[in-house]
Amino acid sequence: MSEMTKKMQEIAREILVKGEAEVVIGWEKGTFWYLSPPAFIDKPEDVQRLVWDDFCHNNLSKYLVDLKNHEGKAAVFVKGCDSRAFNRLLQDKQIAREKVVLIGIPCPGLLDQDKAKELGKNSDLPKAQKCLDCQYPNPLVYDYYLGDKEALNEVAATKEAADYSDVAAIEAMSPDERYDFWTKQYDRCIRCYACRNVCPACSCRECVFDQTRVGWIGKANNSSENQFFALTRAMHVAGRCIECGECERACPMDIPIMLLNKKLVKDINELFGEYDAGIDIEGKLPLGHFDKNDPEEFM
Amino acid sequence: MKRVGVFVCHCGTNISAAVDCEKVAENAKSFPGVAYSTDYKYMCAEPGQELIKKAIKEQKLDRIVVASCSPRMHEPTFRRCIESGGLNAYLLEMANIREHCSWVHPDDKERATIKATDLVKMAVAKVMQNEALVRSTIPITKRALVIGGGIAGIQAALDIANAGHIVDVVEKEPSIGGRMAQVDKTFPTLDCSACILTPKMVDVANHPNVNLITYSEIEKVEGYVGNFDVTIRKKARSVDLKACTGCGTCIQKCPTKVPSEFEMEMMDRKAIFTPFPQAIPNKPVIDRESCRYFKSGKCGVCQKVCPTNAVDFTQEDELVTERYGAIVAATGFDLFDDSVYGEYGYGKYKDVITGLHFERLLNASGPTMGKIKRPSDGKIPQNVVFIKCVGSRDEAKGKAYCSKTCCMYTAKHATLVREKIKDSNAYVFYMDVRTPGKGYDEFYTRTTDQYGAKYIRGRVSKIYEKGDKLIVWGEDTLLGRPVEIEADMVVLATAMVAKADAAKLAQMVGFSYDQNNFYTEAHPKLAPVETHTAGVFLAGACQGPKDIPESVAQASAAAVKVCGLLSKEEMPTEPIISAVNEAICSGCGMCVPVCPYTAIDLKVIQERVHGKTVSRKIANVNSGLCQGCGACTVACRSAALNLKHFTNEQILAEVDALCL
Numbered sequence: 034m035s036e037m038t039k040k041m042q043e044i045a046r047e048i049l050v051k052g053e054a055e056v057v058i059g060w061e062k063g064t065f066w067y068l069s070p071p072a073f074i075d076k077p078e079d080v081q082r083l084v085w086d087d088f089c090h091n092n093l094s095k096y097l098v099d100l101k102n103h104e105g106k107a108a109v110f111v112k113g114c115d116s117r118a119f120n121r122l123l124q125d126k127q128i129a130r131e132k133v134v135l136i137g138i139p140c141p142g143l144l145d146q147d148k149a150k151e152l153g154k155n156s157d158l159p160k161a162q163k164c165l166d167c168q169y170p171n172p173l174v175y176d177y178y179l180g181d182k183e184a185l186n187e188v189a190a191t192k193e194a195a196d197y198s199d200v201a202a203i204e205a206m207s208p209d210e211r212y213d214f215w216t217k218q219y220d221r222c223i224r225c226y227a228c229r230n231v232c233p234a235c236s237c238r239e240c241v242f243d244q245t246r247v248g249w250i251g252k253a254n255n256s257s258e259n260q261f262f263a264l265t266r267a268m269h270v271a272g273r274c275i276e277c278g279e280c281e282r283a284c285p286m287d288i289p290i291m292l293l294n295k296k297l298v299k300d301i302n303e304l305f306g307e308y309d310a311g312i313d314i315e316g317k318l319p320l321g322h323f324d325k326n327d328p329e330e331f332m
Numbered sequence: 333m334k335r336v337g338v339f340v341c342h343c344g345t346n347i348s349a350a351v352d353c354e355k356v357a358e359n360a361k362s363f364p365g366v367a368y369s370t371d372y373k374y375m376c377a378e379p380g381q382e383l384i385k386k387a388i389k390e391q392k393l394d395r396i397v398v399a400s401c402s403p404r405m406h407e408p409t410f411r412r413c414i415e416s417g418g419l420n421a422y423l424l425e426m427a428n429i430r431e432h433c434s435w436v437h438p439d440d441k442e443r444a445t446i447k448a449t450d451l452v453k454m455a456v457a458k459v460m461q462n463e464a465l466v467r468s469t470i471p472i473t474k475r476a477l478v479i480g481g482g483i484a485g486i487q488a489a490l491d492i493a494n495a496g497h498i499v500d501v502v503e504k505e506p507s508i509g510g511r512m513a514q515v516d517k518t519f520p521t522l523d524c525s526a527c528i529l530t531p532k533m534v535d536v537a538n539h540p541n542v543n544l545i546t547y548s549e550i551e552k553v554e555g556y557v558g559n560f561d562v563t564i565r566k567k568a569r570s571v572d573l574k575a576c577t578g579c580g581t582c583i584q585k586c587p588t589k590v591p592s593e594f595e596m597e598m599m600d601r602k603a604i605f606t607p608f609p610q611a612i613p614n615k616p617v618i619d620r621e622s623c624r625y626f627k628s629g630k631c632g633v634c635q636k637v638c639p640t641n642a643v644d645f646t647q648e649d650e651l652v653t654e655r656y657g658a659i660v661a662a663t664g665f666d667l668f669d670d671s672v673y674g675e676y677g678y679g680k681y682k683d684v685i686t687g688l689h690f691e692r693l694l695n696a697s698g699p700t701m702g703k704i705k706r707p708s709d710g711k712i713p714q715n716v717v718f719i720k721c722v723g724s725r726d727e728a729k730g731k732a733y734c735s736k737t738c739c740m741y742t743a744k745h746a747t748l749v750r751e752k753i754k755d756s757n758a759y760v761f762y763m764d765v766r767t768p769g770k771g772y773d774e775f776y777t778r779t780t781d782q783y784g785a786k787y788i789r790g791r792v793s794k795i796y797e798k799g800d801k802l803i804v805w806g807e808d809t810l811l812g813r814p815v816e817i818e819a820d821m822v823v824l825a826t827a828m829v830a831k832a833d834a835a836k837l838a839q840m841v842g843f844s845y846d847q848n849n850f851y852t853e854a855h856p857k858l859a860p861v862e863t864h865t866a867g868v869f870l871a872g873a874c875q876g877p878k879d880i881p882e883s884v885a886q887a888s889a890a891a892v893k894v895c896g897l898l899s900k901e902e903m904p905t906e907p908i909i910s911a912v913n914e915a916i917c918s919g920c921g922m923c924v925p926v927c928p929y930t931a932i933d934l935k936v937i938q939e940r941v942h943g944k945t946v947s948r949k950i951a952n953v954n955s956g957l958c959q960g961c962g963a964c965t966v967a968c969r970s971a972a973l974n975l976k977h978f979t980n981e982q983i984l985a986e987v988d989a990l991c992l
Binding site for chain 2 (some may be wrong): 244323
């Protein structure tokens, strides 16, 4: 058992025994060695189910939305990306800060699940792409912190510039090539909506794709409707995507969804100034406010 | 089964010269839902409207497409038309085949006709999706606010008050009267400005329906037409208006002298002062910036000599909030800063003054008791040079526009110089003489012919001092030779500019202003006193340079608009606004900051979830504030917000009609 797993179990037990929260959301070992799905612990004796390993990918803040009408408090473990998701949901007024106990965990970067499945146990596994791209491995907001605080500052100070080389490669394509590329990708889409369900920026009460809007949004699984879905989903998270990469990980058809999200992050940075979602909860959203001095080049 | 009627207008030859209107009407017959289609020369004229009404009845039409001009032009006309024909006004669509078609494609009738047909096709598809909308009403607060107590504000307030409505006049200065109070005589009749202004000031002050709020400024404006909540800052006057009798003892005894703004700093006033003898209210105010008591804590003479104990040093600014149904902005103008023109030496030579300085020199209660004297040495000038268009019509250094009043007041000044000073000369340098106005050109002709003012067409290149003279170098462009005049005094006809804080007020109230910060009327010809913000009207020079007759006329016009609004108990609101689907709204609040009209806030609702009552927040659109711009509908991811009359489905129907 790792040191961090021990710490997690201890603090979870303490929180439940003291009654600080009614449920603790963490990770537990799943069906396979390379899966660590979310665990919902509400009894102190169950805390030994909790684990911290290289596959604790799930963004746990998303589950707080389901507990919106829950009367008691919930405690949740947050990595850097989970904490950004938490901020994101706060900004979208989907959760109340006072109803959540946040337990921060410094994240060293997790391993690639698909490669784990492919290469097998005891092989040299690469980090997940989303973790290679990650600029905020440490939680930005927490009530308890399970790591070394000094290390936290150090990592924050060495935040690397974002790498957009994959986006640049797509941008370098001709429009036809690019259309073919995305058509091929989204022709595989089975419209399972896993990307949406796992996304912390997708917090609508009723998603437009679940509504009946004949002629406007179709349910058919074909090239045109899939593209409409792909573009709409990307635009709906634009300016709010915290780049946790959960959409892409959850996709059973291996569609490079993060590539679309990253393209939008890059465009927003270029058009509206540098902006990282889920960092500052007071600031204005790049696509979410009106200013009398907004440029109106088209007028 | 929906039955659409299509009516194609020729607009005389505006449309029919470029579009085959008969063919468009014929083509429309084949579109799904169209039961009747016809064309007519002038659809907006009475016979055209009758044609529509008759067809609604005879053909049992339930929705109408009019293919004509821009909906901005005649949508209200045709809405009224189909309403009187028995249909809901919003079951109308306009296909703009004039601005969007015939006017932009005048040379290709065949293809313009195809385009017009497509535009009609889209309108038919849209109108099939239209829903009947019902106007709601909002109550109207029967109280008007006039911002500015100059002649425009006074006139507007009097007219509104005479119609029986309560009016508050907020004036920034200690007295009402504005610029007109500074003026000596008025053109073209040369009657004394004070003689015609002060009785009006008294009228407005004594009117039972008018409340004067002087020495006060607008702090905050919230709300919308019919219900503006305005916060007014009443600046501390340091004199209790109720106790003060206006005896003036305090003014006499005050030891501190400062240059009088009203007298263009050519004369002193006291630190406790009334700006001019006929001021209303004729009760003093303490200028705390220069008052010895406020600066050093010592003095207090005014308080000691006041027989009614009205001087109160402890007074503080007071904020009051009042609700108004309508607002008239009548904030007036400032003068251009002439020191920009270094060649004229304004600000450097004491005897180079503006027209407004000259007005004070003419005035019997001014610094020279009405005798024209030089500010430098008090000598009576023999040669007076007037320079017109200083700051006006000069894109390089001044303003591009014509200040409109200068030609006439310069003629007036020249006349008065010749009249008041024996053997004097009045020289006027001008670019053009513009005298449109009743009796104006006759006045100008008298100035030159009867009074012998010498008009020189050309600009002045330099003014410099030589002894006690001002040497004016210029050019007579008609004779094509240089001119040099030994002048005793130079008067600059200074441009009128917007008030320095004009933009601030416009932003606060929420109406638009132009590149010169003059307030923008809703339509330069057909809505000259309205703004684009419902319930806010304009009067006087805050909208652009104006003389007194024009300001008064515009003020009365604005007053009529206010009275029209206040004469109703409630007013209908435009139903083309955003609507919230409460079941879907997740209360994320993204729509709140994107709304340019602050029409959306979040409200708490209660609902039952799994047997428990829970509360949650949802968006709430204020129907009085929403202008139907649709910004919120694009911000809303779950499409909980929809703009009535422009729903996603309606827009899609148009797109499908064109593209499928």
